[in-house]
Amino acid sequence: MRISELEGKRVAIWGYGREGRSALAALRWRLPSQPVTVFCSHDEAEPLREMQDPALRIETSVNAEMLAGHEIVVKSPGISPYTSPAADAALEGVRFVGASGLWFAEPRAGRRICITGSKGKSTTTALVAHLLRASGARTALAGNIGLPLLExxxxxxxxxxxxxxxxSYQTGDAADVDVAVVLNLFPEHLxxxxxxxxxxxxxxxLVTQAAPRLAVxxxxxxxxxxxDVPADTRVLWFNHADGWHLREAMVYRGDVPVLDARHVALPGRHNRLNLCAALATIEALGLDAVGLAAQAHSFRPLPHRLQSLGLRHGIESVNDSISTTPQSAIAALDCYRGRRVAILVGGYDRGLDWGIFAERIAAEPVAAVITMGQNGPRVFEKLKPLSLGNRFFLAEAEEMEQAVKLGLQVLxxxxxxxxxxxxxxxxxxxxxxxxxxxxAQAAGFDPELICAIPGLGVA
Structure with missing residues (x-):
C-alpha cells in the first residue's frame, strides 16, 4: 500500500518507537493534513502532544474495539498479528501494514538486496553495503539494522x-526484491x-512471497x-564447494582460495560464513566479488556482536549482547576455544530449550557460567548437575554488576x-x-564509546 492511498482513510499508527516515528513523519511529509491516531505509551505521548498537531489523536491504551475504528493501522514490528488485540481487530476488517511495507510499495530507483536469517543478518547486511561502497557504488544501509527505511x-x-x-517480523513487507538472502534458520521469536x-x-x-529475482x-x-523456491527465482548457493565457502579459516570461491579470514575483524566460523554470504551476494549482483574480497579487511565490526571492549587487569571483556538464542551463545563460545571463559547468560524466557547449550558445556566446560534474568533460574537448574565435581563454576546473579563481579573473580x-x-x-x-x-559500564568501560553502527544511511 502506497502512502498516497492512505489519504482520506481512517488511519492509525500503533507503537511510537523509531518505526512508528518514521511512519508519522512520512505521513506528515506526504499527507500533512491527514487525520492520524497514534496508539502509544504514556511516556511516548508527551512529545506527541508537544507537536500541537490538530489532526493528531493520541491514545495511551488500545484494544480491538479501538483498533476497529480504523481502516488501516501501521503496526510496529514488535507487535504480533497472531495475538489479541491485533488478531481480533483483523477479524473486524482492519488492515495492518508495516512501516517497511509502506516503503516497499513506493516506486524508487536502485536495486534492493534484502537479508534475513536467525543469526548474522546485521553483519551480513553491513558487509554487503561495505563491499558495494568499496566498488564505488552509492549504497543505502537501512532496515532492522537500526535505520527505518521510511527515514x-x-x-x-x-x-x-x-x-x-x-x-522475521518484516519479511512479509518486502516486495520487488532483486536479491533475497537467507543465512540460516533455527527457532527464534516463538x-x-x-x-x-x-x-x-x-x-x-522473503523468498516464497516477495518473488525475488535471485535468492542467495x-x-x-x-x-x-x-x-520450494518460486520458479521465477534463480538460486545461488553459498557454503557449498561449488560457490563461496570456508575451508578452515580460508574463504574459497569454488576451488580457488581467495581470502584468509583470520586477518579480517570477523571472529568465529559463523561470521566467516556471513562473509561468504556477502561475497555470494556481490557476485549475484554481477560484480567482481573475487576482486572486492580484500576490501573485507577494512570492515568495521558492528557493536554488541562479539565486540571486544578491551583488556583490564589481563581480562578481555566481550560484548555479545545481540545474542538471543542458545545457539548464538554456543557460537560465541566457539570463538574462544582454548581460552578461559566466564560466560554470562540469561534474559527474557521464551521457553527455548537450553539442552543444546548444556550439551556444549558438558563436552567443553568453561571456567564459569553466570546465569541472570527471567530465565536464569531455569538455565541454572539445567546446568547444575553438570557442575558437580567442580567441572566449572556455576552461579546465579540478580543484576549485571553482580554477574560481572562473579565472572571476574573466577577468571x-x-x-x-x-x-x-x-x-x-x-x-x-x-x-x-x-x-x-x-x-560495558559494569566491566569498567565507557558505554558511550561502543554504540555507533558504522555506515548507516546512504554513502
Whole structure:
C-alpha cells in the first residue's frame, strides 16, 4: 500500500518507537493534513502532544474495539498479528501494514538486496553495503539494522543499491526484491510467531512471497535446501564447494582460495560464513566479488556482536549482547576455544530449550557460567548437575554488576569475560544495546564509546 492511498482513510499508527516515528513523519511529509491516531505509551505521548498537531489523536491504551475504528493501522514490528488485540481487530476488517511495507510499495530507483536469517543478518547486511561502497557504488544501509527505511523515503540522489536487513517480523513487507538472502534458520521469536513452523514460514516469506529475482541461500541449512523456491527465482548457493565457502579459516570461491579470514575483524566460523554470504551476494549482483574480497579487511565490526571492549587487569571483556538464542551463545563460545571463559547468560524466557547449550558445556566446560534474568533460574537448574565435581563454576546473579563481579573473580587475571545471553533483553532493558552498554559500564568501560553502527544511511 502506497502512502498516497492512505489519504482520506481512517488511519492509525500503533507503537511510537523509531518505526512508528518514521511512519508519522512520512505521513506528515506526504499527507500533512491527514487525520492520524497514534496508539502509544504514556511516556511516548508527551512529545506527541508537544507537536500541537490538530489532526493528531493520541491514545495511551488500545484494544480491538479501538483498533476497529480504523481502516488501516501501521503496526510496529514488535507487535504480533497472531495475538489479541491485533488478531481480533483483523477479524473486524482492519488492515495492518508495516512501516517497511509502506516503503516497499513506493516506486524508487536502485536495486534492493534484502537479508534475513536467525543469526548474522546485521553483519551480513553491513558487509554487503561495505563491499558495494568499496566498488564505488552509492549504497543505502537501512532496515532492522537500526535505520527505518521510511527515514530514507525521498533521499536524493537515489542510491544504486539498497542493502536492507529484515527481521522475521518484516519479511512479509518486502516486495520487488532483486536479491533475497537467507543465512540460516533455527527457532527464534516463538512468542511472536506462535510456533516454530510459523516462524520458519514467516521468515521465508522473503523468498516464497516477495518473488525475488535471485535468492542467495545457505547450502548448509537443510530447511533451505528443501525450500520450494518460486520458479521465477534463480538460486545461488553459498557454503557449498561449488560457490563461496570456508575451508578452515580460508574463504574459497569454488576451488580457488581467495581470502584468509583470520586477518579480517570477523571472529568465529559463523561470521566467516556471513562473509561468504556477502561475497555470494556481490557476485549475484554481477560484480567482481573475487576482486572486492580484500576490501573485507577494512570492515568495521558492528557493536554488541562479539565486540571486544578491551583488556583490564589481563581480562578481555566481550560484548555479545545481540545474542538471543542458545545457539548464538554456543557460537560465541566457539570463538574462544582454548581460552578461559566466564560466560554470562540469561534474559527474557521464551521457553527455548537450553539442552543444546548444556550439551556444549558438558563436552567443553568453561571456567564459569553466570546465569541472570527471567530465565536464569531455569538455565541454572539445567546446568547444575553438570557442575558437580567442580567441572566449572556455576552461579546465579540478580543484576549485571553482580554477574560481572562473579565472572571476574573466577577468571582472576587471565581469560575472557563474555556477555552472550542467549535470550532477549526485555523487560529488564529497552533493547540489546542498552544491555550491552550496562555490561560495558559494569566491566569498567565507557558505554558511550561502543554504540555507533558504522555506515548507516546512504554513502
Amino acid at each position: 530514507l523515503l525521498d533521499v536524493q540522489p537515489p542510491p544504486e543499491y539498497w542493502a536492507i536487513e529484515l527481521s 512468542d511472536w510467531h506462535g510456533s516454530e513452523a510459523r516462524y520458519y514460514a514467516d521468515k521465508l516469506r 541461500l545457505n547450502a548448509g541449512d537443510q530447511r533451505l535446501v528443501e525450500l 582472576g587475571h587471565d581469560g575472557v569475560l563474555l556477555l552472550s545471553p542467549g535470550a532477549p533483553s526485555f523487560p529488564r532493558y529497552r533493547d540489546y544495546a542498552e544491555r550491552g552498554r550496562h555490561f
